[in-house]
Every structure is written in C-alpha cells, then in structure tokens.
Amino acid sequence: xxNKVLVVEDDEDLGEALCWVLERDGYDVRRATSALDGIARVxxxxxxxxxxxxxxxxxxxxxxxVLSDLxxxxxxxxxxxxxxxxxxxxxxxxATACLRKPFDVRRLxxxxxxxxxxxxxxxxxGDVRQLSTDDLQRLAAMSREELDDLPxxxxxxxxxxxxDRFNRFEGDAAGYFPPSVLGAKFSDIAPCSAVKEFxxxxxxxxxxxxxxxxxxxxxHHGARTVVSVRVHGDxxxxxVWIFVSKARGEVAPALSDAALGxxxxxxx
Numbered sequence: 001x002x003n004k005v006l007v008v009e010d011d012e013d014l015g016e017a018l019c020w021v022l023e024r025d026g027y028d029v030r031r032a033t034s035a036l037d038g039i040a041r042v043x044x045x046x047x048x049x050x051x052x053x054x055x056x057x058x059x060x061x062x063x064x065x066v067l068s069d070l071x072x073x074x075x076x077x078x079x080x081x082x083x084x085x086x087x088x089x090x091x092x093x094x095a096t097a098c099l100r101k102p103f104d105v106r107r108l109x110x111x112x113x114x115x116x117x118x119x120x121x122x123x124x125x126g127d128v129r130q131l132s133t134d135d136l137q138r139l140a141a142m143s144r145e146e147l148d149d150l151p152x153x154x155x156x157x158x159x160x161x162x163x164d165r166f167n168r169f170e171g172d173a174a175g176y177f178p179p180s181v182l183g184a185k186f187s188d189i190a191p192c193s194a195v196k197e198f199x200x201x202x203x204x205x206x207x208x209x210x211x212x213x214x215x216x217x218x219x220h221h222g223a224r225t226v227v228s229v230r231v232h233g234d235x236x237x238x239x240v241w242i243f244v245s246k247a248r249g250e251v252a253p254a255l256s257d258a259a260l261g262x263x264x265x266x267x268x
Contacts, residue, residue, distance in 0.1 A: 003116070004028045006046045008038035008063070009079075010055055014101075018050060021105050027112075035063050042067060046074050047119075048112065053080035053090065061086075064093035075115065079103070117149050128152050128230040128243040136232055139241065153244035157186050159237070170244060186242075 005027045009015035015031055022029045030046070032038035035058035042049055053060035060078045067074070075096040080086050087098040097111060125131060131139075139147075139154065144165065147154045153170030157163060163181050171178040181189055230243040 004030065004044075004046045004048075005112075006030050006032060006038065006042055006044075006049045006074075008032045008035065008049060008055070009052045010034060011052070017105075018108075021109070022112075025109055035059075039063060039066055039070075042072055042074055043070075048115065049074055049076045051076050051078050051095075053078050053082065053086055060095075061089050061093050064090065064095060068094055075119075077111070124151055126151065126245060127228050128245045129228045131230060131243065136241075139243070140234070151245075153242075155186070155242040155244075157240045157242070159239065161186050163189075164239075165241075173244070173246075 003026070005022055007015055007018050007022070007029060009018060009031070010033050012033075015033065019029045019031050030041065030044075032041050035055040038049070038051065038055075051060045051063060055063070058066075060080070064076060064078075067076070076094065077097045077099060078086075078090040078095040079099045079101055080090075081101040083100075090098050096115070099108065099111070124135070139150075144167075147165060148168040150167055150169055153173055154165060154167040155163060155170055156165035163184055163186055166176070166178045166181050168178060170176075171181075176189070226246070228245050230241075232241045232243070233239070234241075
C-alpha cells in the first residue's frame, strides 16, 4: 500500500506538527489547509487521509460525503476536538477511524502502523500458488519484520541450503521459534526435503531460478493438512525462497505413517 499520507488540517501549528511527526516516521506527507484543497488533492494516490472534522469551509462529514460521491476509496482518519456525538456520523459517512483531540502522537502512529499492517496482510492471496511475479519481487525485498506480518509461511535458504529467513507464520505452524533455526540446514529440520520432487525443486530453483508449485500432505498439529508450497529461486544470489500456505477447506484422507511419505507430493 502507498505510504503517502494527506493531512487536511487548517490549524497551522497542528498541521505542521503532524506533517513533521509523520515524515520523521518515514511517511511521504502532503498538507492541505482547507476542505476544498483536500478534496482536490485526495485523488493524487494517497494511501491514507487525516481529516479535521472542524474545517471552516466544510465539515469533515461533508468532505466524506463528497469523496463518496466521487467514488474515492482512500481510507480516512477523522480528527475532532468535540467531546462527543461526531464519531457515529463520521463512521456512517465512511470514516475508517476517529481520533479525539488532543491525542497522543504515539497513539496516532501506532494506529496508522496497525492500519498499514492490516492492509498489507489482506492484500496478499490466501494461497501461495496465486502469488504474481510482482508479489515475488516484493517478497524478496522485504525485511524480517515485514515477512513476519505475512499470512503465509516464508523461508529463505542461502546457497548452502541454510536458513537465513524464517518468518513468524511458519514458526507457529511448524512449532519452531524462528531465531532458533536461523543458520540451520533446511534438510535437518524439514522432512519434506527428503522427498525427491521437493529436493529437485530446490536444486532447480537455486541453479536456474525455476519457480515451482507443489502440493503436500503434511502431519500438522495432529491432523493431515494439505498445503501449497511455492519454491522460487534466484540464480544470481543462488538463494531459494519457500512459501507455504494451508489449503483452505481441504482435508487429506487418513494415512498411515508408512503411507504418508508416498503421499507427500502428488497434489497440484
């Protein structure tokens, strides 16, 4: 999601303070000093709008109604010094959140951060088979903290097959504390690496950048769970990404432990 934030605030001191705080926190901030200016600028591709409810020309509620009429879907946080009675109207007219002035700046930043994190999580497909080329490029550039917010497992192996990325989702699913497996050989902790097709996909991904999709039946939390596995290699760095998502609504047939190895691969 775009980190551009539009601050629509006619109080000079507060408007400048908000812009300064947001810019310091890494956001690309623009300022509008009136309702009409804000309406004119909101179509410039902002990811979020901070809107004063008590503007002179138009109320925040009126601005929200205009944006709705213009089919502008940009999320809006409404701010007001009124003691009560305005929040319900703001939400009814499309506000994403409401903040009563004066508010703690740290609370504002936490709220914005939580909003962007939630928006990022919902932007990803639920099945890693649906990841696009652009998605894969975004994933490769993510920090460890950003990977921890993903709604699916993400593991990266170096050219020696050692784990140098292991996100929170995968740790919770596999029962590992992520820092404890960093530097470990993937083959030492993942039984799927013994499966011929899986091992071949990792080798090909490392050597040629092959992008493979596999379907597995895994013993997971006491049940047989079908998962989608995306193996994506980078031949320049010889690193391999492994993305894992649980297949929604799919239950594998009951298998004996002896038969489980034969069924690990075979879903596509």
